[in-house]
Amino acid sequence: MVPKSFGFMMFLWVQTAANISVTGIIGSTVELRCDELNGTFILNNFRVTWRKEGEIKCFVETYDSDEDLTSYREKNQCADFRDRTRFKEELKEGKFTLQLLRITPKDEFTYTCVVLKKNEEGKFEVHREVKTNLKVAANYSAPVLTHIPSGEETTFNCTSSHGYPQPKVYWVNHTDISLLNSTQQYTRAPDGTITVFSTLTVKAATAIKLECTIENEQLHQNLTATIDTSSPENSPSVDNSPSKTKGAVLASVAAVLIVILLILYIGWKKRRTSVLMTYTAPAEIGNRNFGLPE
Ligand SMILES: *[C@@H]1O[C@H](CO)[C@@H](O)[C@H](O)[C@H]1NC(C)=O
Ligand SMILES: *[C@@H]1O[C@H](CO)[C@@H](O)[C@H](O)[C@H]1NC(C)=O
Ligand SMILES: *[C@@H]1O[C@H](CO)[C@@H](O)[C@H](O)[C@H]1NC(C)=O
Ligand SMILES: *[C@@H]1O[C@H](CO)[C@@H](O)[C@H](O)[C@H]1NC(C)=O
Ligand SMILES: *[C@@H]1O[C@H](CO)[C@@H](O)[C@H](O)[C@H]1NC(C)=O
Ligand SMILES: *[C@@H]1O[C@H](CO)[C@@H](O)[C@H](O)[C@H]1NC(C)=O
Ligand SMILES: *[C@@H]1O[C@H](CO)[C@@H](O)[C@H](O)[C@H]1NC(C)=O
Numbered sequence: 001m002v003p004k005s006f007g008f009m010m011f012l013w014v015q016t017a018a019n020i021s022v023t024g025i026i027g028s029t030v031e032l033r034c035d036e037l038n039g040t041f042i043l044n045n046f047r048v049t050w051r052k053e054g055e056i057k058c059f060v061e062t063y064d065s066d067e068d069l070t071s072y073r074e075k076n077q078c079a080d081f082r083d084r085t086r087f088k089e090e091l092k093e094g095k096f097t098l099q100l101l102r103i104t105p106k107d108e109f110t111y112t113c114v115v116l117k118k119n120e121e122g123k124f125e126v127h128r129e130v131k132t133n134l135k136v137a138a139n140y141s142a143p144v145l146t147h148i149p150s151g152e153e154t155t156f157n158c159t160s161s162h163g164y165p166q167p168k169v170y171w172v173n174h175t176d177i178s179l180l181n182s183t184q185q186y187t188r189a190p191d192g193t194i195t196v197f198s199t200l201t202v203k204a205a206t207a208i209k210l211e212c213t214i215e216n217e218q219l220h221q222n223l224t225a226t227i228d229t230s231s232p233e234n235s236p237s238v239d240n241s242p243s244k245t246k247g248a249v250l251a252s253v254a255a256v257l258i259v260i261l262l263i264l265y266i267g268w269k270k271r272r273t274s275v276l277m278t279y280t281a282p283a284e285i286g287n288r289n290f291g292l293p294e
Contacts, residue, residue: 003016005292007091011290013045019131019133020033020131020132020133021132021133021135022132022133022134022135022158023134023135023136023137023218023219024100024103024107024134024135024136024137025103025136025137025138025139026103026104026136026137026138026164026191026192026193027102027103027138027191028102028103029096029099029100029101029102029103030099030100030103030134030140031088031098031099031100032050032098032099032100032113032132032134033095033097033110033130033132034048034050034095034096034097034098034099034113034115034130034132034217035094035095035096035097036094036128037095037116044064045065045116045117045118046116046117046118046127046278047063047064047065047124047192047286048062048063048064048087048096048113048114048115048116049061049062049063049093049097049113049114049116050062050085050096050110050111050112050113050114051111051114052078052109052110052111052112053109053110053111053131054109054111054249055078056213057076057077057089058076058077058078059076059077059078060077060078060085060098060100060111060226061077061085061086061087061098062077063083063087063096064081065091065093067262069258069259071276072111076163080106081100084099084100084101084102085098085099085101086098086101086248086293087099087258092153094101095195096113096115098110098111100134102190103136103137104136104191105164105165105192105265106137106192107134107136108134108135108136109127109134110131110132110133110134111131111132111134112130112131112132113128113129113130113131113132114126114128115127115129115130120236126257134164135218136164136165136192137163137164137165137216137218137219138162138163138164138193139162139163139216139219139221140160140162140163140167140214140216140221140223141160141161141163141223142160142223142225142226143158143159143160143212143213143214143223144157144158144159144160144224144225145210145212145225145227146158146159146224147227147229148176149229153202153203154202154212155199155200155201155202156171156199156201156202156227157197157198157199157210158171158182158196158197158198158199158200158212158214158225159195159196159197159198160195160196160214160223161193161194162189162193162194162196163194163195163196163214164192164193164194164216164218165194165213165216165217165218166196167196167215167216167217167270168196168214168215168217169182169184169196169198169212169213169214170212170213170215170216171198171200171211171212172210172211172212173208173209173210173211174208174210174211174226175208175209176227178200180200180210182198182199182200183198183199184196184197184198184199185198185199193262196214198212200212206232207229208228208229208230209226209227209228209229210226210227210228211224211225211226212224212225212226212227236290261271267269
C-alpha cells in the first residue's frame with residue numbers, strides 16, 4: 001500500500017537548496033538537520049522524507065502527521081538503514097532532524113530532506129529540499145614508531161590504527177626538514193576503520209632524527225611520533241596532543257595529591273600539638289592512634 005503522493009513526489013524533486021556538510025564519527029550518531037525556518041506552519045500539512053541521493057527505490061526515513069506509515073516504512077525503507085534512524089522529537093517545531101545511528105563508512109552519501117506540503121486541493125507539493133553531504137571519520141591512534149638497525153640499513157616502522165578515512169603519511173628528516181620516501185600498507189577492520197603501516201628504509205648508518213606524521217584530513221588532525229637514533233636510550237618518543245593532555249592531567253593529579261598530603265600532614269601536626277598541650281600526653285602518643293585519647 002503505497003501512499004498516493006509517493007510517485008508524485010519523485011518527479012518533482014528537482015530544485016536544490018543549501019549544501020550542508022556534516023562529519024559523522026564511526027560507531028556514533030550523527031544528526032542531519034532539516035529545519036523549517038518559517039515558524040508559521042501547521043504540522044499536519046506536511047510530510048517529510050529523507051532520501052539517499054540517487055536512490056529512488058527506497059528511502060531512509062519518512063514521517064507523515066496524518067497517516068500511519070509503519071507498514072509503508074517496513075516495505076520501502078532502505079535495508080541498510082533499518083533500525084538505525086529516528087527523528088529527533090522536534091517535529092512539531094518544524095525541525096525534521098534525522099538521527100543516523102551507528103555510523104559506518106558505507107553511510108557516506110548526500111542525503112536529501114524533502115518536505116512536502118499540502119496545497120489547497122489537498123495534494124502534496126514539494127515545499128523545500130535540503131541536501132546534506134555526510135562524511136565519515138574516525139580518530140587514528142597515536143602513531144608508534146619503531147626501528148631495527150641491520151648492517152648498512154635501518155628500517156623504521158610507523159603504525160597507527162582504527163582511523164578513517166585513509167590517512168596521509170609524512171616522514172620528515174628533522175635535520176633538514178625534508179620529506180622522505182616511504183611505503184604504506186593499509187588494513188581494514190570489520191567496522192571499516194583503517195590501520196596504516198608505513199615503512200621507511202634509510203641507507204646511512206649514521207644517527208638520524210625522524211618524525212612520522214599521520215594526517216586525518218577529514219578531522220583536520222595531525223598525529224606525530226618522533227625518533228632520534230642518536231639519543232642514549234634510542235627509544236622513540238610519541239609527541240601528540242592526546243599524550244600531552246594525558247601528561248597535563250597526570251601532572252595536575254599529582255599536584256592535587258601533594259596538596260592533600262600536605263593538608264593531612266599539617267592537620268595531623270596540629271592535632272598532635274593540641275593533644276600534647278591539653279593532655280600532657282605520655283611518651284607513646286602519636287603512634288597508631290594519632291594521639292587521640294581512648
Ligand atoms: C555541494 O557539495 C558537493 C559535495 O561536497 C560538491 O561537489 C558541490 O560542489 C557542492 N555544491 C555547492 C553549490 O556548494
Ligand atoms: C516563508 O517561506 C517562504 C518560502 O519558503 C518565503 O517566501 C517567505 O518569505 C518565508 N516567510 C518568512 C516570514 O520567513
Ligand atoms: C616493520 O614491519 C615489517 C612488516 O610488517 C616487519 O617485518 C618488521 O619487523 C617491522 N620492523 C620493526 C622495526 O618493527
Ligand atoms: C637528513 O638530513 C641531513 C642533512 O641534510 C642529511 O645529512 C641526512 O643524510 C638526511 N638523512 C636521510 C635519511 O635522508
Ligand atoms: C619512492 O619510492 C617508490 C617505491 O619505493 C618509487 O617508485 C619512487 O620513485 C620513489 N620516489 C622518490 C621521489 O624517490
Ligand atoms: C598536517 O601536516 C601536513 C604536512 O605537514 C600539513 O600540510 C597540514 O596542514 C597539517 N594539518 C594540520 C591540521 O595541522
Ligand atoms: C580525536 O582525538 C583528539 C585528540 O586525541 C580529540 O581532541 C578529539 O576530540 C577526538 N575526536 C573524536 C571525534 O573523538
